[in-house]
Amino acid sequence: MTPEVLPDIPRGFTAFAEWSACLVYILLLRKRFTPPVLGLALGLGLGLLWSVQIFAGKMPIALWTLGMAMAVAAMYAVVALCADVSTREVGYFTARAFVLAELVASFHWQLYSYAVDQGFTGLTVQIGLLVLVYGAAFTGAYLIERRHFPPDQRLEIDRRGLLSAVAIAGVTFLMSNVSFVSSNTPFSGRFPFEIFYIRTLVDLAGYVALYAHQGQRLELQRAVEVEAMNRMLRSQHEQYLQSKRNIDIVNRKYHDLKHFVTAIRTENDPEAKATYLDRLEESIRGYGAQVQTGNPVLDTILTAKTAQCAELGITLTCVVDGAALSFMDAMGLSALFGNALDNAIESTAPLPDPDNRLVRVAVYTQGALVMVRFENYHVGDLEFDDGIPRTTKRDALNHGYGLRNMRQVVEGHGGSLTIHDEADWFVVRALIPVPAERRSRALAQDVDALGPPAAGY
CATH class of the missing domain: 3.30.565.10 (Histidine kinase-like ATPase, C-terminal domain)
Incomplete structure (x- = not known):
């Protein structure tokens, strides 16, 4: 069994995996368009990803890294076009979608390679496995990711979160594909099935790491929100208690002044003092109002x-x-x-x-x-x-x-x-x-x- 007998994943399959991974996160995020317009935008996105992959496949092998960068940029464009989120969130979910696409495409092609080795060949086997694996994998990804998108909480992506996701995705991609670049490294495989297994396993580890990373950030954000809400509740209650104390003090002063005014009214010089007292009473009247x-x-x-x-x-x-x-x-x-x-x-x-x-x-x-x-x-x-x-x-x-x-x-x-x-x-x-x-x-x-x-x- 040699790489020539088992070629790498077809570019069209890779494009479909990338599009499907983008779709998983687009469905979980706020949509930019109504369903009919969104469907049109997704169709354009699939065409863009397919075109980029076909074009990258015709580039010299020395420009392989550039071709992958173009594919990632196309995924970024699809998410940015369809999801109503910030630039950082687009980058974060593009990194996650890229690793998910690599995992599913690698897993499907590993299963297909095994089927070919066992004598099951033909387009029917290839397409049948694609429908089965892609359908189950991306549906399962949507279901398990959904718990990290609660309707009452929005995940705020800061610069550190974005850089962490990009770093995990980058390391995952490099480690999973190092065998296709050189077999003379401590992390490379030397046989086709070994190479496919390493790629799938590393992609799985990268996806799990990103999934756990988002779960940890969500829990941290929940803790921050709960603490902030508790602080606000305590602050509002303290304001109420302070206001109650202030009003009690003002009311006591108000009643004292009323008695004081009554006492002064019994004094002589009624005209001048009456005018003065009327003004004084008027000036403090608001403090007694409740x-x-x-x-x-x-x-x-x-x-x-x-x-x-x-x-x-x-x-x-x-x-x-x-x-x-x-x-x-x-x-x-x-x-x-x-x-x-x-x-x-x-x-x-x-x-x-x-x-x-x-x-x-x-x-x-x-x-x-x-x-x-x-x-x-x-x-x-x-x-x-x-x-x-x-x-x-x-x-x-x-x-x-x-x-x-x-x-x-x-x-x-x-x-x-x-x-x-x-x-x-x-x-x-x-x-x-x-x-x-x-x-x-x-x-x-x-x-x-x-x-x-x-x-x-």
Whole structure:
């Protein structure tokens, strides 16, 4: 058995393997086009990869490395054309797709070479094995890769992650193909089946390494997100406690000043002192004002945010039935309302027109559900990931958790959170079911309020 008897993988098969590997990751990523247009783009991509492989096959053997570089560049172009991801993500998934394509193509050709050695030849065997191996391998790759693409989490690829993937792919390719370049190395095989086996085994190791690498990065990112969300929850709760302390202090000062004013009014010179005291009372009146919702936690949060909005020239309108959310604890309310209002204030404060600095909050019941609605005037377009706007801050890895925290709180109570951009208004709606025991208690209170039935009934 010699390499002449068993030639290397046909260029057309290699092109199809590369295209199929790109398709696996394109299906897992955000698509740039609608399905019909995407199908056309994928067809063009297959034609591009096939053309590049045929052209590279006609190049001198000395330019073999250049031919492979062209193939990788074509795979990069296909992923960039079809997937709506960043440049780094295109490079990262191109490296992964390249190793996957090399693995499947090598495995198929190894099986075919064995079949030829056993006397099974012909185009039917070759195509049959291709359909079977490629279909099973790429379908299996899609299924196992899918667990690394959770719908509620986006894998952020930084420079280190990209370089790691490219390095693993490069080393895998060099080690798996060294036997085709020279048989006089410590890592080369000298017999055809040995060469094919080494190539397949090294490609498998490279794919496993890349798969584990992404899994590790995903777990690390989850840990970072959980820690960031916990920090934000603690921060919101601490803000609530601090606001409560500040409001208590201000209210005590307010009542002390009222008594002080009353005492002074008993003094002589009523005209001058009355004028002075009226002004003094007017100046401190705002400090005694507090939002009253029927829920002490919401009273504290909304009072603090109202004062913050007043300082920034933002009009905050609240129509809130705080008693409807009495089943939620202080941590949950702080995370939900604190994050929502912080985002709204941060979005509206920079607006140049004071008439556009508008924030609205509403809480009301709808049957057995509580509707919580936050609205703020918004300028510009938003891009969404899994129903949540992408953060506009440069350090995306450490920002954008406020809305995720809100969703976590709402879903933790069996509700749902939806976010919309409606005609220059950014709208967040939370629909939360009232716990059954709360509904039963409220119904019992309503019955007691009606009193005993009238005589004759």
